[in-house]
Structures are given as structure tokens and as C-alpha cells.
Amino acid sequence: VASVVDSQFGTPHDLVAWRRLPVEFGEITGKVVSCAEEEDGSTFRITVEFDLEEGTAVPDIVAQGIEFTSGEYKQGAIKTELAKNEKVGLVGIHVAAYDAENSLLTLAQKMSPPPSEGDTFAVVGSGLQAGRHLYARHCLHCHGVSGDGNGPTAKYLNPLPRDYRLGKFKFVSVVAADKATREDLTRIIKHGVPGTYMPSFMLMDDDEVAHIVEYVRWLAMRGELERAYFGEFVNFTNDAVKARLESAESKSKAKDEIAQDLQEEISFLALDSIYKRILRPWDRAEQEDRPIFPKMARIEDSVESRIRGRKVFIDNKCNNCHGDAGRGNGPMTESYNPRTDGKGNYDKPGLFDDWGAPVRPRDLTTGIFRGGRRPLDIFRRIRAGISGTPMPAADSKVTDEQIWDLVNYIYSIPFEKRGESAEEPKHHVAAKAR
Numbered sequence: 001v002a003s004v005v006d007s008q009f010g011t012p013h014d015l016v017a018w019r020r021l022p023v024e025f026g027e028i029t030g031k032v033v034s035c036a037e038e039e040d041g042s043t044f045r046i047t048v049e050f051d052l053e054e055g056t057a058v059p060d061i062v063a064q065g066i067e068f069t070s071g072e073y074k075q076g077a078i079k080t081e082l083a084k085n086e087k088v089g090l091v092g093i094h095v096a097a098y099d100a101e102n103s104l105l106t107l108a109q110k111m112s113p114p115p116s117e118g119d120t121f122a123v124v125g126s127g128l129q130a131g132r133h134l135y136a137r138h139c140l141h142c143h144g145v146s147g148d149g150n151g152p153t154a155k156y157l158n159p160l161p162r163d164y165r166l167g168k169f170k171f172v173s174v175v176a177a178d179k180a181t182r183e184d185l186t187r188i189i190k191h192g193v194p195g196t197y198m199p200s201f202m203l204m205d206d207d208e209v210a211h212i213v214e215y216v217r218w219l220a221m222r223g224e225l226e227r228a229y230f231g232e233f234v235n236f237t238n239d240a241v242k243a244r245l246e247s248a249e250s251k252s253k254a255k256d257e258i259a260q261d262l263q264e265e266i267s268f269l270a271l272d273s274i275y276k277r278i279l280r281p282w283d284r285a286e287q288e289d290r291p292i293f294p295k296m297a298r299i300e301d302s303v304e305s306r307i308r309g310r311k312v313f314i315d316n317k318c319n320n321c322h323g324d325a326g327r328g329n330g331p332m333t334e335s336y337n338p339r340t341d342g343k344g345n346y347d348k349p350g351l352f353d354d355w356g357a358p359v360r361p362r363d364l365t366t367g368i369f370r371g372g373r374r375p376l377d378i379f380r381r382i383r384a385g386i387s388g389t390p391m392p393a394a395d396s397k398v399t400d401e402q403i404w405d406l407v408n409y410i411y412s413i414p415f416e417k418r419g420e421s422a423e424e425p426k427h428h429v430a431a432k433a434r
Contacts (some may be wrong), residue, residue: 017124026127035114042112064125071119131215147219165223171371179285299404303347307411326364354388367414
């Protein structure tokens with residue numbers, strides 16, 4: 001699994017631009033001026049000319065990939081000797097060093113035959129590399145190197161930082177089954193998440209935010225694909241071992257044969273079924289028709305609308321989690337609830353997210369809404385639910401008009417006068433009576 005993931009993503013410190021990913025890697029185009037040929041007819045030094053405006057410096061391009069767009073190497077890959085295992089493999093061409101004064105590129109691999117004068121190319125990965133540096137400066141200490149939400153400060157935070165590797169983001173503008181859009185991630189980075197340790201980066205340049213967004217998307221896709229590969233290989237191995245053993249072969253021999261079979265299956269798994277299952281949803285989320293928009297304008301806030309909204313709140317059992325008074329203390333917070341993986345119930349009462357962390361329903365009396373406090377933001381939270389949490393999407397039978405009434409009611413909750421009976425949930429009172 002590690003070998004496959006590294007070949008398509010590299011590591012956070014040694015990135016690979018796998019063009020099949022729906023990621024804006026960022027690129028700088030140029031052409032070959034001349035080559036320094038070796039005695040064996042190969043080359044690893046190329047004099048180049050980049051397509052940049054006069055006076056514009058070439059950014060850091062070390063370790064970035066080169067994709068030729070004309071000439072013999074147009075497919076973007078060469079064969080090279082892999083010293084580690086002494087086998088010939090297909091690897092990308094990468095920049096080992098760049099001498100700006102002499103416009104000289106030193107490559108990490110030899111090219112044989114050398115590229116021709118005038119061949120055009122693109123150095124791919126400048127945007128993602130910039131995103132990595134910004135992420136390391138501003139995000140890594142909470143979200144971790146791999147985006148696992150386990151950075152050095154994570155253990156001191158509640159709620160925990162987001163783990164990107166499941167590809168799930170809570171506060172999105174699309175249905176919960178879809179991935180976060182670039183606009184969703186941009187909004188979270190710029191505005192932060194109120195009531196949590198996620199700060200606002202409103203003063204960061206738009207280009208810098210865009211680079212971080214692409215890098216976060218890249219980390220999420222890497223994590224999802226790694227989990228998918230592992231699942232496929234485990235299933236393949238278990239089924240194959242069982243079949244081999246049933247045919248009276250030894251377990252060690254079966255393992256050797258399975259390892260060989262896996263090598264033959266890797267390309268198919270990587271480029272076909274897993275691609276369709278994992279990467280296409282990221283493409284789909286960016287389509288214009290994916291974001292949720294109500295079919296009607298917000299209903300005017302009124303006492304009548306709030307009363308109707310309160311009825312929607314009760315009829316749809318919102319109070320089971322948020323409580324009768326909206327304080328986030330409904331009976332589900334003290335129940336033993338089913339695990340999200342389907343393996344029975346949690347061994348502790350309360351609600352848990354898909355990462356296994358305990359979560360509290362939003363206390364609506366505070367007026368703090370983590371996914372944004374615009375009417376549209378709250379409408380989307382109700383209509384789509386919150387991915388990775390017990391907060392479900394509204395039933396399809398709930399109309400947009402009813403959701404707007406519910407939005408008006410939610411806005412009114414922080415300003416309600418509360419008597420003693422409203423302060424204490426009914427299930428608490430019942431427990432005392434017993």
C-alpha cells in the first residue's frame with residue numbers, strides 16, 4: 001500500500017503530481033534551449049527558458065515534476081534504474097536543482113536520448129508546493145503533517161482538529177454525500193469556525209488561501225485512497241489465502257503467490273475502480289448544480305413563523321439531540337447509541353462522530369453557529385446535515401418553507417425568556433423521580 005500511495009502522491013515532503021487527481025497543482029511552462037549530453041548519450045542537465053514576464057523570478061521548483069508537452073517525452077515519463085530493488089520502473093522526471101543565473105535545470109533522472117531543442121514542458125507542482133509551505137506554517141501544528149488531525153497541539157483542543165483523511169468536512173454547501181467544494185474550504189479558512197480553536201485567516205492573500213485549499217484537498221484524497229487501497233488489498237489477500245489453503249497449498253507458498261498477484265493487480269486497482277469511487281465525487285462537487293440553494297426566498301421573520309418553526313423542531317425530533325429548550329442536552333446525549341461502523345453500540349453514553357470522538361449537539365441558546373450564521377448557512381445545515389456527525393439531513397418531505405420557519409425559530413432561541421421548567425430537560429426530571 002505504501003509503495004502505491006508513494007508512487008502517486010509521494011509524501012508531504014516529497015510531492016508527486018499525479019495528473020489524474022482533480023487538484024490544481026500549479027505549473028510553469030517553458031522550452032528546452034540546449035542539453036548537456038553525457039558520454040552514454042543521456043543527459044541530466046538542461047538549459048531552459050521559462051514563459052514568465054520579464055523581471056519575474058522563477059519560484060522554488062526543486063523536487064517538482066516535469067511534464068513534456070512536445071517531443072519524444074510528451075507522455076511525461078521515462079524508464080530509469082531503481083537502485084533500491086534493481087528493477088526497471090516507470091517514474092516521473094523531477095527537478096534536482098535549478099541555477100537561475102544560468103537557467104540550468106539539473107534533473108533527478110538521466111534522460112536517454114536527451115530531449116530536443118525547442119521541446120516544450122511544464123514544471124508541475126508550484127502551487128501545491130506553496131500550499132505545503134503555508135500549511136506547515138499555519139495549519140500543521142493542529143492538523144498534523146498528513147492531515148490526520150493529530151498535530152502537536154491537537155491533544156489540548158476540544159473539539160479535535162479535523163482529520164482530512166476520511167475526505168469528510170462538516171460545513172459544506174452541498175449534500176452530505178458530496179465532497180467539500182473549494183469555496184467551502186476557502187470560507188472556513190477565511191472565517192474560521194466560531195466556538196472552536198480554528199481561527200480566521202481573513203488577512204491572508206487570496207492566492208495563499210487558494211494554495212492551502214488545494215493542499216488540503218490533496219491530503220484528503222491521499223488519505224482516502226490509502227484507506228481504499230488497504231481495504232482492497234486486505235479483502236483480496238483474505239479471499240486469496242482462503243482459496244489457496246483450501247486447495248491444500250502451504251500458507252507460505254500461498255503468500256508468495258498472492259504477493260505476485262497483488263503486483264499485477266495494483267495498476268488496475270489504482271486507475272479504475274478506486275479512481276471512480278474516490279476521486280470522481282471531488283469532481284462532481286465542483287459542478288454548478290451541486291450547491292444547495294432554497295427554491296424560495298427566506299420567509300419574513302414573525303411570531304407566526306417562529307411558532308411554525310418550533311413545531312417543525314419538535315415534529316422532526318430535533319429536540320432529541322438539541323433538547324426541548326435548544327441547549328444541546330436532549331435525551332440522545334445520555335443514551336447508548338449505535339456505532340457509525342455498525343458494530344453494536346458505543347460503550348459510553350452520548351453522541352460520537354465518524355472519527356470516534358464524543359460530540360455535543362449545538363447549544364442553540366448561545367447564538368454561535370460553527371458553519372456560519374447567515375440564513376443560507378443554517379438552511380444548508382438543516383437541509384444537508386453535517387457530514388461525519390450524527391446531525392442528519394432533513395427528511396425529503398420537509399419543505400423549504402418549513403426549513404425557513406425553522407431558521408427563524410433558531411434565530412429566536414437565544415432571546416427567549418426561560419423559566420425553570422425550560423432549563424431542565426424532561427428526561428432529567430424523570431430520572432430524579434425514579
